[in-house]
Amino acid sequence: MSTPPILSVRDLRVSFTGQKGQRIVAVDGVSFDLMPGEILGIVGESGSGKSVTGQAIMRLLPKNATVEHGQTLLYPGTQNEIDTSTLPPASRQATSLRGKAVSVVFQEPMAALSPVHTIGSQIIEAIRIHRKVSQRKARKIAIDLLTQVRINEPERRIDQYSFELSGGMRQRAMIAIALAGDPDILIADEPTTALDVTTQAHILQLLKEIQSERHMAVIFVSHDLGVIAQLADRVVSMYQGKVMETGTVKQVFEAPTNSYTQTLLAAVKGLDTPVRVHTENAVEHANDPILRVRNLHTEFTIPTGFMQKPKMFKAVNGVSLDIARGETLALVGESGSGKTTFGRSILRAINPTKGEITFHPSNGDTFDVTQASRAEMLPYRRWMQMIFQDPFASLSPRMTVRNIIAEPYRAMIGEDGLEEALKEITERCRINPEWLSRYPHAFSGGQRQRIGIARALITRPELVVCDEAVSALDVTIQADVLELLMDLQQDLGLTYLFITHDMSVVRHISDRVAVLLKGELVEIGSADAVLNAPQNDYTKRLLAAVPHADPEQRMFDKGRLAIG
Amino acid sequence: MLGMIVFRTLSMFVTLAIISAIVFFLISLPPGDFAESVALSRSINGEPVTPEDIQIMRERLHLNEPLLDRYIWWIKGILTEGDFGMSFRYMTPVTDLIGERMGLTALLLVLTLFITYIIAIPVGVFSAIYQYSLPDYIVTFLGYLGLAIPNFLMALVLLYFSTVVLGIEGVGSVFSPEYQNAVWSFGKVIDLLLHLWVPAIVLGLAGTAGGIRVIRATMLDELNKLYVTAARARGVPERRVIWKYPVRIALNPVISTLGWNLRDLASGAPVVAIVLNLPDIGPLFFQALLDQDMFLAGTLVLFLTSLTVVGTFLSDLLLAWFDPRIRKGVVK
Known part of the structure; x- marks a missing residue:
């Protein structure tokens, strides 16, 4: 290496002081170099210390964090060399470096702008x-x-x-x-994680272009191996505060030497392969829909000024589809496409404006969901349940795990047989009986999501709406939860409407795929047909925008971006 | 925006009309009336009062007529002639009686609000930035004290302190003797302000302490928000980061509670005025309620409630001007 790095992180150790005064090491002996004009990808799951490393370089650590040892050297070996880790955070020197030497783009642009x-x-x-x-x-x-x-x-x-x-x-x-401030280094901390996939592609392309025009060095922090594979020249993989592996993007993605990096890549590649163990079911029941939706409209009024006519927002605009008994129908679309509203409308969590929804449970009933009163709805709710996205917000912090899981059973069936149902469902969802007396805060995201699944399944529903059920989870945990969901489907004969924006999840689990755009159904078909030979332009764009975890298939290098 | 102002102005008048009715009926609720209370006080003084006297007084003051008629007659007078009725006790028009006193009360309230915010905002911000430091603990402790000490007690303490310990004469009146009957001049205004600080501090104590706590709490929330970190990340100097970003948001609750704060002050004011012997509307109000001096009491309550209503209206306008999310209807 003839050119000196522009930034050198050496043996950095950062710890946090917890509320009870305990020490939590977030970054533990991290070292890497950043070369001028390169994109260095830092990849890792939550808690890997990847963001804290960025904060340490900028001296923007939270108050309760301390740099225990190590250096973050800017311009090492030149007369401008400066170790930012020693600067007081509010000092003039630290302030003048921020935005000029190093800038940062955060994950949540809404929160980062005043x-x-x-x-x-x-x-x-x-x-x-x-x-x-x-x-x-x-x-x-x-x-x-x-x-x-x-x-x-x-x-x-x-x-x-x-x-x-x-x-x-x-x-x-x-x-x-x-x-x-025309910075030399840009730290992009999950800059596209909160964005839709097509928007993500545009932002990534923009970053790539700006980086090459300005010959800027970029540290790209992400949990998404696909994004890293698309953009990075070199990759640092991190786990629990330590660097697992450093290498060029090719080395790391094609021949990872570290076992953690291998697990991570295997989880991503696993997601990209379809399992579809139950395709036969769907075919067999194609003429036996569990739910039939016809011309469904759900509108919201948008409050406008005083005395003005309220505007109508058509969240779902004339969607018709059937969900076959035993299948997994993936409902995909970007934010605002109406996919969540659709999922909630068919369960009558929101009242649809017009249209027909008929539910055919296995006992032979035909139930008109749109016309039913609240009281009439109640006995059918036990057969139609929902699993939510956010495992933190969707569990009441004031209820024990037992009460959380038992709640729908008590509401819809009563106390009879509750203990047996509880025992069975916790076993099936791999929930340790010891968890039952504790509160949700004691559990990790993946564990909480299993609790949420048990709650949805305790009444033995036949149709389950999974609304982004794995989107908030790390990729390795995502794989576990998906596997659990598919086992449960097999064992309990469940039908899933799987709402997601994540194309690799879709590829992994779905029998059929429905694509929503601005409240309208633009394409529906078998997973194979929709994902491999999409007919609709929007579906094509959506699929083209998905970053593949394969550095050989780069979207941005040659300036081609098929998504327009 | 314009629609909202028109709507709010209209609803403000409706609110005031409803309040005026409630007030009028409430005042007449206790048993007895003005004639009886006059008779009572006369007989205590040894002047015999016959039932005929009471009857005559009632007729003269229209106390025999139905309540609703009297209310309508009162409101009509206000709306058509700006006539708020006569005070029974003083036998003078209410407007003449309270004119100057009302001005003093209004001045006192505005001055108190001003002092409250001038102290509460910087202290609250400071205390949040240096959370869990010694100065923060001291400020927080003083804040508790300020909330806990009753107004009248504080008034007495300050009176004692300034007259006995410092030997300042005339605290407890509004003017120094030389200005007492003088015409208004610059000197008289200064003299007034020099005297008003005691009641203003007494009145503003709880509000200031409350304000500090509100600002400290909101600041602590806002300081950890990403947009503050983002401002630091683009190299904005620390002091500017604080005053441009989180303080701007922390002022929202202060502005939106302006109306309530005014009401709290207005209802605390009579007690302080009585203790400090201020010639504002406080003592007058108190006496009017005791006497069931309907029109006087009614007018004063109406004045105090319109302070709240107008204060709330102003704080809403101010908030809309201050916060683009409210102005553009993103947040209601």
């Missing part, structure tokens, strides 16, 4: 901190930056607030702010 200041106010501020220019000049530069990050109508956008922009536009604005 809700009460315009985009322009924040960009202009960043410009004027690092360059001695007038307000007027800075505004010009800001508009120029907004143009560079491909925000349309920059003259108008500059005076808008973050809540007036779309998710992708917000992240572009964040990138413009990060570029305002």
Whole structure:
């Protein structure tokens, strides 16, 4: 290596002081170099210390964190060499390096932008901190930056607030702010995790272009191996605060030497392979739908000003489909496509505006879901249940695990047979009986999600709506939970409507796929047909935008981006 | 936005109308009336009062007419002639009686609010930034004290302190003797402000302590938000980070409680005014309620409630001006 690195992290150890005064080591002896003009991917699951490493470089650690030892050297070996880890966080020296030497783009652009200041106010501020220019000049530069990050109508956008922009536009604005000080290093901390897959592709492409135009060094932190494979030149894989493996993207993805990296890659590759153990079921029952939906509309009123006519938002706009008994129907679409509203409408968690939904449980009933009153709905609810996305928000922190799981049984069936049902379902969901007397906060995301699954299944439903049921989980845990869901489907004869935005999950588990766009069904068919030979343009774009965990299939290198 | 202002203005008048009715009927609820209370006080003084006297007084004051008629007559007078009725006790128009006193009360309230926020905002921000430091503990402790000490007690303590310990004369009146009957001048205004600080501090104590706690709590929430970190990450100096970003949000609860704060002050004011012997509406109000001096009491309650209603209206407008999310209808 002839050129010196632009940043060198050496034996960095960062610990947090917990509420009871205990020490939690978040980063444990991490070392790596960042070369000028390269994209270094740091990959790892939650708790791996990848974000904390970035915060340490910028001296933006939370108050209860300490750098125990190690260095974060900027410009090592030059006369500008400086170890940021020794600088007091609020010192003039640390402040002047932020935004100029190192900038950062965060995961949640909505949270990272001030809700009460315009985009322009924040960009202009960043410009004027690092360059001695007038307000007027800075505004010009800001508009120029907004143009560079491909925000349309920059003259108008500059005076808008973050809540007036779309998710992708917000992240572009964040990138413009990060570029305002013309930094040498950009830390992108999960910058596309909160975005839709097509938006993600555009932002990744933008980052790639800006990086090569400016010859900027980028640290790209992500849990998503696909994104890392698409973008990074070199990769650092981290687990529990330690570096597991460092190498070029090819080495790491094609011949990982470390066992953790191997597990991680295997989990991702496993997801990409279809299992479809029960395809026969679906075919067999194709003429025996458990749920029949016809011309379903669900609208929301958007409150407008006083005395004005409220606007109608058509979340679901005339969807018709059948769900066959025993199949897994994946419902895919981006945020705002109406997929969650559809899932909730068929369970009458939300009242649909019009349309027909008929439910055919295995006892031979035909039940009209849309016309039923609340009381009439109740006996059928035990056969139609839901598994939620967020394993933290969906479990009451004030109820024991036993009460959480038993609640639907008590509400719909009563106390009779509760103990047996509880015992059986906890066994099936691999829940340790000791957990039952404890509260949800004692459990990890994956464990909580198993509790949520047990709660949904204790009444022995036939149709289960899984709303992004594994999206909040780390990839290795995701694989476990999906496996559990599929075992349960096999054993209990469940039908799943699996709502997700994640194409690899779709590929892994679904028999059929339905694609929603702006509340309308644009394509439905067997998983094989939809995923491998999509007919609809939107489906094609959606699939093309998915970053594959394979550095050989790069989307951005040759400037081609099939998603338009 | 304009629609909202029009709507709020209209609803403000409706609210005031409803309140005026409730007030009028409430005041007449206790047994007896003004004539009886006059008779009572006269007989205590040894002047005999015959039932005929009481009857005559009732007729003269229209006390025999139905309550509803009297209310309508009162409201009509207010709306058509700006006439709030006569005070029974003083036999003068209510407006003449309370004119100057009302001005003093309003001045006192505004001054108190001003002092409250001038102290509460910086102290609250400071205490949040240095959470769990010694100064934070001291401020928090003083805040508890401020909330816990009753107004009248604090008034007495300050009176004692300033007259006996410091030897300042005339605290407990609004003007120094030389300005007592002087015409309004710059000197008189200054003199007034010099005297008003005692009641203002007494009145503002609880509000200031409460304000500090509210600002400290919101600041602690906001300081950990990502947009604050993001501001630091683009190299904004620490002091500017604090005052431009989280403080801006932490002021929201302060602004939105402006109306209530005004009400709390207005209802605490009479007690303080009585203790400190201030010639504002406090003592007058108290006496009018005892006497069942309907129109006087009614007018004063109406004044105090309209302070709350107008205060709330103003704080909503201020909030809309201050927070674009409310102005643009993203948050209600």
